[in-house]
Amino acid sequence: MKTYSVDALLAHEKFQLANPGVETNKEIGSVYIGDLLSWVMSHSEQNCAWITVQTHINIVAVAVLLEMSCIILPEGCTPDEDTQKKALEENIPLLVSPWTAYNIACFLKEKMES
Amino acid sequence: MKELSLHINDIIENALKAEATLVKLTIVEEPVQNKLLIKISDNGKGMPKEFRSRAMDPFTTSRTTRPVGLGLSLFEASAKRSGGSLKLLSKENVGTVVLARFQYDHIDRAPLGNMVSTITAVILGLNKADFIYVHRIGGETFRLDTREIRQMLGDKVDLNDMEVIRWVRGYVREGLAELEDQR
Numbered sequence: 001m002k003t004y005s006v007d008a009l010l011a012h013e014k015f016q017l018a019n020p021g022v023e024t025n026k027e028i029g030s031v032y033i034g035d036l037l038s039w040v041m042s043h044s045e046q047n048c049a050w051i052t053v054q055t056h057i058n059i060v061a062v063a064v065l066l067e068m069s070c071i072i073l074p075e076g077c078t079p080d081e082d083t084q085k086k087a088l089e090e091n092i093p094l095l096v097s098p099w100t101a102y103n104i105a106c107f108l109k110e111k112m113e114s
Numbered sequence: 115m116k117e118l119s120l121h122i123n124d125i126i127e128n129a130l131k132a133e134a135t136l137v138k139l140t141i142v143e144e145p146v147q148n149k150l151l152i153k154i155s156d157n158g159k160g161m162p163k164e165f166r167s168r169a170m171d172p173f174t175t176s177r178t179t180r181p182v183g184l185g186l187s188l189f190e191a192s193a194k195r196s197g198g199s200l201k202l203l204s205k206e207n208v209g210t211v212v213l214a215r216f217q218y219d220h221i222d223r224a225p226l227g228n229m230v231s232t233i234t235a236v237i238l239g240l241n242k243a244d245f246i247y248v249h250r251i252g253g254e255t256f257r258l259d260t261r262e263i264r265q266m267l268g269d270k271v272d273l274n275d276m277e278v279i280r281w282v283r284g285y286v287r288e289g290l291a292e293l294e295d296q297r
Contacts (some may be wrong), residue, residue, distance in 0.1 A: 036195070037221045055116065056225045080225075 003027040004112045006070045006093050009049075014107075015072070018079050018094040019087045026069040026093065031108050033101045037062055044068070049108060051101045055079045060086040068092065074101045115188060117227025118152065118216075124185035125154045125212050126236050130243055132158030132210065138246040139236075141226070143218065145297055146252070150198075150216040150223070161204040169202060189214055196223035230287045233258070237282055238274060249289075252296035256289040258282075 006024045009015050017024065029047035034040040035054050044050060046067045052059060055077055063071050070093040073079060079087070079094055087094040097104055115121055122139060129137045134156035142151040161169055172187040189212070190200040197217035204210040216223050233247055237260060247258040260273060263282070271278060 041221065053116070058221055062221070 002112055003029050004108060009095065014099055015095050015097050018096050019084050022088050022093050023091055024093050028069045028108065031105050033105060041065065051104055053077050055083060057083045057086050059083065060090055060092055063092045064090045070095055072097060072104055074099055074104055115192065116224055118224050119227030119229060119232040121189040121192060122152065122154065123232055123235060125189060128185060129154065129156035129158050129210065130239065132156065134158035134209065134243055136244050141249045143251040145218050148218045150218045152214045153211065155209065155211040157209040160206045160208050160210055162206050166202065166204050192224060196220035229290055230283055233286050234279060234283050238279065240273060249293060251293045254293050254296045256293050258286065
């Protein structure tokens with residue numbers, strides 16, 4: 001599977017950056033979906049794009065710990081203010097999308113294979 | 115639920131449905147001891163014995179039987195998921211106590227959420243009932259008692275009055291902001 005970048009993802013109208021100023025030239029190597037943080041911590045991997053409906057500050061901690069490429073909030077979820085700030089501080093791109101996690105994952109699969 | 119305040123709202127709603135005239139919410143945050151405690155007690159009609167044993171089971175609390183919905187099971191799941199537990203004490207015609215414990219720094223513990231909005235919403239839904247809110251962080255305590263507010267207002271002004279609600283919001287916001295330093 002080839003990679004795709006956060007930048008390329010942001011060029012698509014269905015994805016918006018919630019924390020402008022963050023570095024977005026990151027490669028996405030895989031996709032992970034999950035909302036139970038302890039589970040995500042033990043099962044996701046480095047360089048993944050993580051799709052979660054959780055919006056509190058702990059998601060940034062998980063992304064930093066696992067060196068993820070970005071966090072994507074599906075279905076119009078919006079991040080808490082301190083989450084946004086922390087993600088900027090820690091240089092984790094935080095994206096929002098109106099799509100479901102499934103739609104986002106399908107989209108990424110298509111892009112990563114082409 | 116994404117925030118614990120949603121559970122709190124839910125359980126308080128149960129209490130008011132059970133015809134409680136007084137509901138008390140106690141939140142104790144002990145970051146140093148890694149403990150978070152949420153207690154909701156009411157003097158409502160309580161649960162009959164046979165119902166109480168089933169109250170935590172989401173499949174038996176259907177609309178026909180119910181003073182309670184999914185609220186308790188979800189709240190319990192939330193607590194267990196974050197290294198805690200939920201205790202339910204209820205006596206018919208006496209009242210109900212829901213006591214949830216959480217590990218403060220557990221990664222899966224949802225944040226408390228916006229307590230200012232939560233408390234405001236609770237007070238808006240009280241009607242004739244009264245509400246006590248006690249929030250302790252470390253050694254500091256914030257306290258609000260609608261009985262005292264009603265006393266100050268006299269009989270002519272309603273608790274739901276927009277002016278009063280606005281004052282309550284400010285009072286809770288300031289009170290909790292002072293507590294924040296204890297975290």
